[in-house]
Structures are given as structure tokens and as C-alpha cells.
Amino acid sequence: MKTKKNSSGSTKRFITNSIVHIGLAIVGFIWILPIAFVILTSLRKETGTYKSYILPQAFTLHNYANLFADHGTLNFSRWFFNTLGVAIASCLLSAFFVLCVAYVMSRLRFRMRKKLMNIALILGMFPSFMSMIAVYYILKGLGFLEAGQLKLVALVLVYSAGSSLGFYIAKGFFDTLPKTIDEAAYIDGATKWDVFRRITIPLSKPIIVNTLITSFMGPWVDYIFAKVILGQDRDYYTIAIGLWTMLQKEFIQYYYTTFFAGCVIISIPITILFLFTQRFYVEGVSGAVKG
Amino acid sequence: MAGKKQKISDKPVHGIGFGTAFKSGNAITKLSAVVFGLGNILHKQIIRGFIYLALEVAYLYYMLSFGTKAIQNLITLGTKTQEEVFNEAKQIYEYVVGDNSMLCLLYGVITIFVTLLFIAILTSSVKSAYETQKRMEEGKPIPRFIDDLRSLGHEKLHNSLLLFPIVGVICFTIIPLVFNILIAFTNYDKDHQPPGNLFDWVGFDNFVAMFKTGGILAKTFWPIFEWTIIWAIFATFSCYILGMLLALVINREGTRYKGFWRFIFVLSIAVPQFVSLLTMSTIFNASGPLNVILKDMGIISAGTTIPFLTNPTLAKVTIILVNIWIGVPYTMLSTTGILSNIPKDLYEAAKVDGANAIVTFFKITLPYMLFVTTPSLITAFVGNINNFNVIFLLTGGGPASIEYYNAGKTDLLVTWLYKLTLTNKDYNIGAVIGIIIFVILATLSLLTYRHTGSYKDEEAFQ
Numbered sequence: 001m002k003t004k005k006n007s008s009g010s011t012k013r014f015i016t017n018s019i020v021h022i023g024l025a026i027v028g029f030i031w032i033l034p035i036a037f038v039i040l041t042s043l044r045k046e047t048g049t050y051k052s053y054i055l056p057q058a059f060t061l062h063n064y065a066n067l068f069a070d071h072g073t074l075n076f077s078r079w080f081f082n083t084l085g086v087a088i089a090s091c092l093l094s095a096f097f098v099l100c101v102a103y104v105m106s107r108l109r110f111r112m113r114k115k116l117m118n119i120a121l122i123l124g125m126f127p128s129f130m131s132m133i134a135v136y137y138i139l140k141g142l143g144f145l146e147a148g149q150l151k152l153v154a155l156v157l158v159y160s161a162g163s164s165l166g167f168y169i170a171k172g173f174f175d176t177l178p179k180t181i182d183e184a185a186y187i188d189g190a191t192k193w194d195v196f197r198r199i200t201i202p203l204s205k206p207i208i209v210n211t212l213i214t215s216f217m218g219p220w221v222d223y224i225f226a227k228v229i230l231g232q233d234r235d236y237y238t239i240a241i242g243l244w245t246m247l248q249k250e251f252i253q254y255y256y257t258t259f260f261a262g263c264v265i266i267s268i269p270i271t272i273l274f275l276f277t278q279r280f281y282v283e284g285v286s287g288a289v290k291g
Numbered sequence: 292m293a294g295k296k297q298k299i300s301d302k303p304v305h306g307i308g309f310g311t312a313f314k315s316g317n318a319i320t321k322l323s324a325v326v327f328g329l330g331n332i333l334h335k336q337i338i339r340g341f342i343y344l345a346l347e348v349a350y351l352y353y354m355l356s357f358g359t360k361a362i363q364n365l366i367t368l369g370t371k372t373q374e375e376v377f378n379e380a381k382q383i384y385e386y387v388v389g390d391n392s393m394l395c396l397l398y399g400v401i402t403i404f405v406t407l408l409f410i411a412i413l414t415s416s417v418k419s420a421y422e423t424q425k426r427m428e429e430g431k432p433i434p435r436f437i438d439d440l441r442s443l444g445h446e447k448l449h450n451s452l453l454l455f456p457i458v459g460v461i462c463f464t465i466i467p468l469v470f471n472i473l474i475a476f477t478n479y480d481k482d483h484q485p486p487g488n489l490f491d492w493v494g495f496d497n498f499v500a501m502f503k504t505g506g507i508l509a510k511t512f513w514p515i516f517e518w519t520i521i522w523a524i525f526a527t528f529s530c531y532i533l534g535m536l537l538a539l540v541i542n543r544e545g546t547r548y549k550g551f552w553r554f555i556f557v558l559s560i561a562v563p564q565f566v567s568l569l570t571m572s573t574i575f576n577a578s579g580p581l582n583v584i585l586k587d588m589g590i591i592s593a594g595t596t597i598p599f600l601t602n603p604t605l606a607k608v609t610i611i612l613v614n615i616w617i618g619v620p621y622t623m624l625s626t627t628g629i630l631s632n633i634p635k636d637l638y639e640a641a642k643v644d645g646a647n648a649i650v651t652f653f654k655i656t657l658p659y660m661l662f663v664t665t666p667s668l669i670t671a672f673v674g675n676i677n678n679f680n681v682i683f684l685l686t687g688g689g690p691a692s693i694e695y696y697n698a699g700k701t702d703l704l705v706t707w708l709y710k711l712t713l714t715n716k717d718y719n720i721g722a723v724i725g726i727i728i729f730v731i732l733a734t735l736s737l738l739t740y741r742h743t744g745s746y747k748d749e750e751a752f753q
């Protein structure tokens with residue numbers, strides 16, 4: 001009697017497990033499909049845009065060569081280094097801003113604290129590019145829009161200047177660090193600056209990495225501000241608007257497959273970075289959600 | 292308990308406000324409101340005093356040379372239009388530069404902020420003078436300049452750490468925002484573009500036009516508003532629930548190769564969003580691969596295509612489906628850790644009571660997850676109302692509609708705002724929409740945010 005029940009249980013379990021695995025395989029396939037499509041099209045030999053078939057008839061690496069060889073209007077390698085420079089500069093600057101503000105709001109007590117936190121919350125609710133026209137004219141007034149390089153500096157300023165408003169996640173993380181360590185350090189005569197630099201920062205690796213990555217990714221995917229600030233200056237485009245330009249009417253016929261090669265090229269470093277730091281990412285986020 | 296603790300630690304470090312300092316200060320302290328830093332200079336704090344004085348002189352110079360005019364211009368928004376004048380000597384028409392309303396407004400706003408800064412320095416000067424006066428009377432040592440500098444690393448660390456972030460936020464967020472809010476009360480549209488034309492204050496006219504029944508703006512606004520809310524609800528909850536289910540399925544006991552499954556789904560997050568979105572827009576294109584597959588499989592006949600992105604209703608469905616593709620792995624990743632924290636005995640108790648998987652999900656998993664992740668759910672909802680990328684890169688707001696004012700059937704409020712400001716140069720209407728979005732989000736999040744644990748008990752884990 002008992003064994004029979006067990007065996008029917010295990011059959012049932014086998015059936016559910018099979019269904020689950022088949023289901024996962026189907027869903028996973030759907031998730032992989034667009035990525036496979038990008039890779040396949042990037043290797044397609046036939047130029048032009050849409051084809052009446054899916055699998056390319058012949059394969060080539062020419063699209064990748066085309067991406068880097070072309071020094072005409074669309075200069076991919078230049079865009080790549082523009083974006084890399086902007087991303088590195090703005091991620092360092094924003095991480096610095098975010099950590100400073102998060103630490104102050106989490107650990108220091110002063111009169112305006114609650115008020116400032118509420119103001120930050122309120123400012124975060126305006127659509128970020130609502131004010132971009134004014135930002136544009138302020139940058140113009142400051143003389144940032146006169147040369148291409150300066151436009152890239154302006155882009156760094158735009159990405160990082162307001163970044164400190166996103167301090168909430170880092171603050172949530174600092175809130176979970178025990179206060180007793182700080183107090184022990186004060187007894188030993190440390191100033192608050194010492195505590196910040198020598199104790200809090202070294203303990204906050206997950207959230208620092210999380211902040212760095214989020215702000216590093218920003219310039220690679222931002223479309224609006226880059227478009228407004230860089231305008232028609234194609235030499236100083238970032239990757240996102242550069243690739244978007246390739247899909248515009250005047251370029252799409254010739255650049256369609258090259259566009260996908262560009263997508264693959266920039267996805268590789270970002271994917272590696274992301275997979276490598278996934279652990280930090282999850283830790284950082286769940287630190288904020290606790291409680 | 293936590294609330295009580297906070298009350299004590301939130302007490303101001305030096306409790307003197309400007310009012311008490313001014314009232315109970317002596318003549319020198321009172322004079323410090325006129326001659327900044329006087330109290331400091333007379334009490335041996337020479338450097339500190341002169342810094343105050345220099346700031347005052349700088350402000351006065353700014354106001355005399357530039358500021359007063361800027362404030363006047365802010366009120367009139369310029370009076371002189373650019374004109375063509377015939378130059379007799381050269382025998383040509385020349386442009387005489389007029390006022391530029393846009394710059395008048397911008398400089399006016401900047402001057403207001405400079406003045407606010409000046410008032411802050413004024414109060415700080417009086418307070419500083421009062422503090423020094425108190426110390427003199429009580430015979431305490433007067434801090435030297437070097438002590439002031441040192442305190443920036445300890446008691447006043449918040450000032451030093453906040454300086455640069457706050458300057459950045461004021462210059463690139465607050466001033467532009469105030470400027471743009473003011474634009475909502477002007478007629479700065481495509482017919483009033485400086486420097487050729489001036490624009491002027493119009494009060495609440497734009498808001499009235501936006502909500503006037505039967506007007507073209509109201510006819511555009513309400514459907515777009517409705518779709519924005521529907522989109523935000525569907526996008527947030529579909530990703531949330533499906534992502535959580537995926538995490539549960541992958542993490543359940545019987546599932547093998549957990550790492551592999553997770554990798555497959557995480558891969559799609561790692562691909563930059565605009566790449567996947569632009570790819571999706573080609574995949575769903577009328578002559579794109581999905582239609583090709585459907586034809587090859589014989590599901591649709593050779594001559595027809597399914598208008599995934601060009602039929603209004605179908606486009607909305609496609610957008611939500613694509614968003615699921617993008618968002619589900621995200622939720623899966625961030626909920627995996629929290630799911631494993633749910634106490635196991637809850638599930639065992641449910642099993643003993645004979646509950647099946649569906650019942651346990653709705654009675655145990657979902658309530659627990661909602662309890663823990665409400666803040667991030669609100670953030671996701673707000674993010675979706677402002678989700679520019681998905682709409683703009685997938686459909687560009689299209690299919691276009693002649694019933695709407697410069698908007699398409701799938702436009703959200705934000706993408707409409709973008710089109711109005713960048714393509715159409717109707718800055719005033721754009722600003723009105725921005726304010727409306729803000730009002731929606733502000734009421735929504737302040738109501739819910741204040742009730743979450745992480746807002747109330749921020750020191751619970753310290």
C-alpha cells in the first residue's frame with residue numbers, strides 16, 4: 001500500500017518536473033530568439049534591410065570590418081571611445097556624489113536633513129527631460145556647446161549633476177551597517193570624515209559597485225540628452241544615437257547589417273561586465289529592500 | 292522605539308535660528324545683517340569675516356551691473372521686438388537686436404536664485420556674529436579660521452560632503468525645473484519663438500486650454516492619459532508577477548540546471564536596452580522576421596501581414612509583450628533573494644492543510660512579497676509612467692492620428708511631451724504636461740511611500 005502511494009507520487013513528480021522543464025525550455029527559447037536574430041543578422045552577407053527569410057543565405061564578417069573601417073559620416077570606433085570616456089567620467093563623478101549624499105543622509109544628523117530628503121523625493125518625480133530645454137540654454141550660456149569636446153564634457157555634467165538625487169538605494173544600504181563601529185571609532189578620536197573614508201567606504205563594496213555600474217551603463221543607453229546636446233555633430237555622437245542614426249531612412253539600406261554588428265560589439269563588454277558583477281548587483285538591491 | 296530615538300538625534304546641532312540671533316544679539320550682531328562679517332572681523336575672526344564681506348560686495352556688484360535689469364526683464368519678458376531697419380549708408384536692411392524673452396526668463400530665474408543665496412549668507416552672517424558674541428560674553432575661546440576648516444571634517448561634515456552635489460542639483464535640476472514650470476504660464480509656443488518674436492505671461496490660459504471640453508488638446512490629453520495609466524499598470528504588474536513566477540519555477544526543488552536557466556534570462560538584461568528595443572522594432576515590422584515566420588508556417592496567407600506596430604490596439608498589446616520580455620528577467624533577478632527568505636514553515640503548514648500550489652502562491656508568496664517589495668514596486672510604476680525608451684524606440688508613438696494634436700495612438704504623456712518640445716516647439720504645452728505628470732506621480736508616491744516600513748523605520752537595522 002505504502003510503496004504504491006510512493007511510486008504514484010514519484011510518477012506525478014516526474015510528470016510535473018518534465019512539464020516544468022519543457023515549459024522553461026520554450027520560454028527560454030523565446031528569450032534567446034531575439035538575441036540569436038541579432039547575431040545572425042550581424043553575420044549576414046546579403047545587404048539591404050528586411051528579407052523574406054530568417055536564416056542568412058551566406059555568412060560573412062564583412063559587417064564587422066565595415067563598422068571599424070568606415071571613416072565617413074558614421075564613425076563607429078569614434079563613437080565607442082566618446083561613449084567610453086563619457087561613461088567613465090560620469091560614473092566616477094556620480095558615484096562620488098551618490099555616496100556623499102547617501103552617507104550624510106544615513107549617518108549625520110542636522111537641521112535640514114528630513115527636508116532635503118523630501119525635496120530630493122519630489123524632484124525625482126518630474127520627468128527627467130522636462131527641463132532639458134533650459135539645461136540646453138544654460139550649457140550654451142556657459143559656453144559648453146561651442147566645440148565637440150566641450151559638448152561631451154557637458155554631457156558628463158548633465159549625467160552626473162543630478163545623479164545625487166538617486167541616493168535612496170545607497171542610503172538604504174548604509175542604514176543597514178551597524179552604528180556601533182562608528183561609535184567605537186569616535187571614542188578612538190576619529191573624525192566623521194575619517195569614519196566615512198576608512199570605515200564606511202571599505203564596508204560598502206556591493207553598493208559602490210552597484211552605483212558605479214548603473215551610472216556607467218547610463219551613457220551607453222541614453223538617447224534623449226545625447227541627442228539634444230550633440231545635435232547634428234556626428235563626430236561626437238555616443239553609441240546610442242549613433243546606432244539609432246544607422247536605422248534612419250537615409251542610412252538603413254546600406255547600414256542595416258552593420259547596425260547589428262555594432263549591437264553585438266557593444267553588447268559583449270556590457271554583458272561581461274554585467275554577469276561579472278551580478279552578485280554585487282543583487283546584494284546592493286536587496287540591501288535597500290530590507291525592512 | 293525607533294521613532295523616539297530619531298527625535299533625539301534629529302535635534303539641531305546649534306539651535307539658534309536667525310530670529311533669536313537677530314533679536315537677542317547686540318548692536319554689532321545686528322549691524323552684521325548690513326555689513327556682513329562685521330561681528331567676526333571685530334572679534335579677531337578676520338578671514339571668516341572678510342569672506343562674508345567679499346560675498347556681500349560680489350552680490351551688490353552683480354545686482355547693480357546686471358541683476359536689477361534681469362528682474363525687470365523677468366516681469367516684462369522683454370519689450371523690444373527684433374526689427375528690420377533700413378540702413379541708408381549701406382543701402383541694406385539690417386536687423387536691430389531686440390529683447391529675447393527666453394533669455395530674460397532664464398536670467399531672471401538665475402537672479403532669483405542668486406538672491407536666495409544672498410539671503411542665506413545674510414542669515415549665516417548674523418548667526419555667526421551672534422555665536423561669536425555669545426562666546427565672548429561667556430569667556431569661551433573664539434575658534435580661529437583653522438578650527439573652522441577642521442570642523443568641516445567633523446561637526447560640519449554634512450556641509451562639505453553636500454556642497455558639490457547640491458550645487459550640481461541646483462544648476463542642472465532645480466533652476467531648469469523652475470524655468471520650465473514658469474514657461475507653463477507663458478505663450479512660448481511655435482508662433483512665439485525668440486529672438487524673432489517675444490512671448491509673454493498668460494496666466495493659467497494653457498491649463499484652461501488643456502482641459503477645455505471639446506478642444507483639440509483635451510481630446511488628445513484624455514486618451515493619452517488613459518493609455519499611460521493602463522500601460523503603467525499592465526507593464527508593472529505583468530513583469531512583477533510573471534518575473535516572480537519565473538523565479539519560483541527556477542528555484543523550486545525539482546528543477547535542474549538552475550544556473551543555466553538563470554543565465555539564459557539574465558542574458559537579455561545584459562544586452563543594452565536600446566539594442567533590444569530597436570531589434571524588437573525590426574522583428575515586429577510589417578516585413579520583419581516575425582511576419583516571415585508566420586508566413587512560412589502557413590498561419591497567415593502570403594499576401595497579408597499582421598500590423599503588429601501599426602494597428603493601434605495591436606501595437607499596444609505588442610508593446611506590453613515586448614516590455615514583458617525586457618522586464619521579467621529583471622524581477623526574476625531581484626526577487627530570487629527575497630523569495631528564499633520566506634519562512635519555510637509557512638509552506639509546510641499550508642501543505643499539511645492540503646493547499647495546492649496556486650493557493651499557496653496567492654495566500655503566502657504574493658502577500659509576503661508585496662509586503663517586502665512595495666517601495667520597489669512604486670519605483671517601477673513611476674518609472675513606467677515615465678518610460679520613454681520602450682515607446683519611443685518601438686513605435687515612436689505611432690500609428691499617428693489626425694484626431695490628436697501632434698501625437699500618435701501609443702504615445703505616453705512623456706513621449707507626447709518630447710514631441711511637443713523637440714519637434715513642435717510648443718514649449719508651454721510641454722511644460723503643462725510635465726507639471727501634470729508631476730502631480731500624478733507626487734500624489735501617488737507620497738501617499739504610498741510614507742506608509743512603507745523603510746521610510747518610517749530607517750534606523751531599524753542600525
